Amino acid sequence: MSDRKTFAWAAPYAGLDDDALEALGNPGLLRRARKDTVTEVSHDPKGAVLDVSGAMVRVDGRGPAAVSCDCPTAGVCQHVLTACLWAVQLAPDAPPQGAVPVVAQAVPKTSGAAGTRETSAASGMREPSVVRRPSEAVRKRRREALAEVRExxxxLMSGGLSHLGPDDAESLRALAGRVRLAGFQQVATEQVGGVRFDGLLRVAGGLVAGLAGRDDAVTESELLDAFAEAWAMCEVLQRALDTDGTAHSALGSAPASDNADDDEVDLARWVPLGARWWTSQSGSRGLAYLGWDAGSGQVRQVVTGRPSGTDPRFQRSWTSPLLWGRSLSGLCEGVFALTAVRSKPDGSLGAGGNPVLRRLDDGSDGVGFGLDELRAIAERTGAGVAPRDVVGFGRRPANVRLVLVRDVGEVGIDEVRQEMTLVVVTADGEPRMLRLPVSDEQAVETLLSVRSKLVAVTIERREDRDEPVGLFVRDKGAIRLISPTITPAWSLEGGYWDFWRRRMRKLKAQASSARTVRSAATPPSPVRRVTLLLGDVLLAAAATGRPALTARQRSDVERARGLARDLGLATLERTAGGLLAGDLTPPSVLHAAFVVGRARAVADVAG
Structure with missing residues (x-):
């Protein structure tokens, strides 16, 4: 007879295995969690308070997704996983895993898959890839999670997006925790582009919170897209579960890496292309750093940011460490090699870790950038993003081009958009109009200070506008990279007073010669018009929760269906026909919104 001590509140932790805990955190976090020490501070009929290596953690009957920790780490930390491992020992139905002293005892390693992996790693042997069919309990947990997401x-859709409140945002965040615990990271990984299901729900929860808080940076259209993507992922994951419950045999792909969150790669040649600093109305801010991976022949980016009110040290700066413990001035000073940089499933690079940078001197005088290499990158990026790359799940790839500059035209002001414009003529003789918000005075001043020295420009296509994120300028015989939204104008000149004299002369001359740009309203392409007609109807239906089309909306959908038929767009024609044939139920609106959103992305890229 076992004399193991159990508590009724610990029942939700029964049978919690390594796969579920890795889904809650990640394999590296779980390995570190096993080394923590646990001391029980207090307990009651609902749960217990633990001291986990100095952090106070509360566990209770709500389950692993509700475990809270007072450490500064955002999201799930190793202390939370340690507390879950401790609670497993007290669950009534948990299988015995050996006696565990409660006070100041390191959490032991459990037997099974994780133990096998660690033994293999310690012996220097690589464990062969084995496709394991999930247990029936795991499959049941995943089906229940999918059903809860749909519900x-x-x-939320039935009540109308414009009527959502803070409680709805909180329910989505809690749902994301339960979905993460269900462990979908190995289900249909190729079909969803490696995007985490719980991540989509967290994004949707943040959008709901912003919408409920009247944040001007959040729109109902963005929330509808997020809900549509989450609903579509439900369908993909459900189909994968209905086949055999794993992604591997269903897709014929290799098993996902056990440490997919910690994958590291070496980039033999990295050419920085620029950086973009962004801020939102809510106060959150961040950085997108772009570069050319010569080995794979593609543009890759690193994105990092902070929410409003957190980490006051993370501010726009050219000289302070912002990424990988280094400043942007150092990360943009030339070509270098990157060792042990984290890589994400979607091809972007991770902002975490501490990769090693090694400078590769390539300029004719041993510094800066080589013009021949910039010309080669311009040729490779000239085609932009392929339409097939924007139809999947998750973040759309950066639409980035590097263009060589033959001539620089006039400075202008677009009063309608409140943007400064600058026309550059590329090496192919094509005029491109660059745009920067007038409100970003630093970016405008930086661009005006170097416009006469431009050699090449990295352009990111964002919301039907070309924004310069990297400016290659000739400075004292070498080619130098600066980023208008981050590089301060004062750093581009030698003498302090000479800079101010030249700057005032430039600004006065450019202000007097700037012309007002009145952008002609270009009619949308036929494909784009179809997506606009259907998108407006779907947004109105989602915002109000109205269950049927109005007479005006029905007319717009009929026009969109007729135009789609004339263009041979069979999928959009069927989607419009479905809206005309039935009620505007949440599944029908979300299905149509997903299809229209993918078609809109393809039309934007193709255009």
């Missing part, structure tokens, strides 16, 4: 999203 919650459907309920």
């Amino acid at each position: 919650v999203v459907g309920r």
Whole structure:
């Protein structure tokens, strides 16, 4: 007879295995969690308070997704996983895993898959890839999670997006925790582009919170897209579960890496292309750093940011460490090699870790950038993003081009958009109009200070506008990279007083010669018009929760269906026909929104 001590509140932790805990955190976090020490501070009929290596953690009957920790780490930390491992020992139905002293005892390693992996790693041997069929309990947990997501999203859609409140945002965040615990990271990984299901729900929860808080940076259209993507992922994951419950045999792909969150790669040649600093109305801010990976022949980016009110040290700066413990001035000073940089499934690079940078001197005088290499990158990026790359799940790839500059035209002001414009003529003789918000005075001043020295420009296509994110300028015989939204104008001149004299002369001359740009309203392409007609109807239906089309909306959908038929767009024609044939139920609106959103992305890239 076992004399193991159990508590009724610990029942939700029964049978919690390594796969579930890795889904809650990641394999590296779980390995570190096993080394923590646990001391029980207090307990009651609902749960217990633990001291986990100096952090106070609360566990209770709500389950692993509700475990809270007072350490500064955002999201799930190793202390939370340690507390879950401790609670497993007290669950009534948990299988015995050996006696565990409660006070000041390191959490032991459990037997099974994780133990096998660690033994293999310690012996220097690589464990062969084995496709394991999930247990029936795991499959049941995943089906229940999918059903809950459908129910919650459907309920929020039925009430209308404009009527959502803070409680709805909180319910989505809690749902994301339960979905993460269900462990979908190895299900249909190729079909969803490696995007985490719980990540989509967290994004949707943040958008709901912004919408409920009247944040001007959040729109109902963005929230509808997020809900549509979450609903579509439900369908993909459900189909994968209905086949055999794993992604591997269903897709014929190799098993996902056990440490997919910690994958590291070496980039033999990295050419920085620029950086873009962004801020939102809510106060959150961040950085997108772009570069050319010569080995794979593609543009890759690193994105990092902070929410409002957190980490006051993370501010726009050219000389302070912002990424990988280094400043942007150092990360943009030339070509270098990157060792042990984290890589994400979607091809972007991770902002975490501490990769090693090694400078590669390539200029004719041993510094800066080589013009021949910039010309080669311009040729490779000239085609932009392929339409097939924008139809999947998750973040759309950066639409970035590097163009060589033959001539620089006039400075202008677009009063309608409140943007400064600068026309550059590329090496191919094509005029491109660059745009920067007038409100970003630093970016405008930097661009005006170097416009006469431009050799090449890195252009990111964002929301039907070309924004310069990297400016290659000739400075004292070498080619130098600066980023208008981050590089301060004062750093581009030698003498302090000479800079101010030249700057005032430039600004006065450019202000007197700047012309007002009145952008002609270009009619949308036929494909774009179809997506606009259907998108407006779907947005109105989602915002109000109205269950049927109005007479005006029905007319717009009929026009869109007729135009789609004339263009041979069979999928959009069927989607419009479905809206005309039935009620505007949440599944029908979300299905149509997903299809229209993918078609809109393809039309934007192709255009």
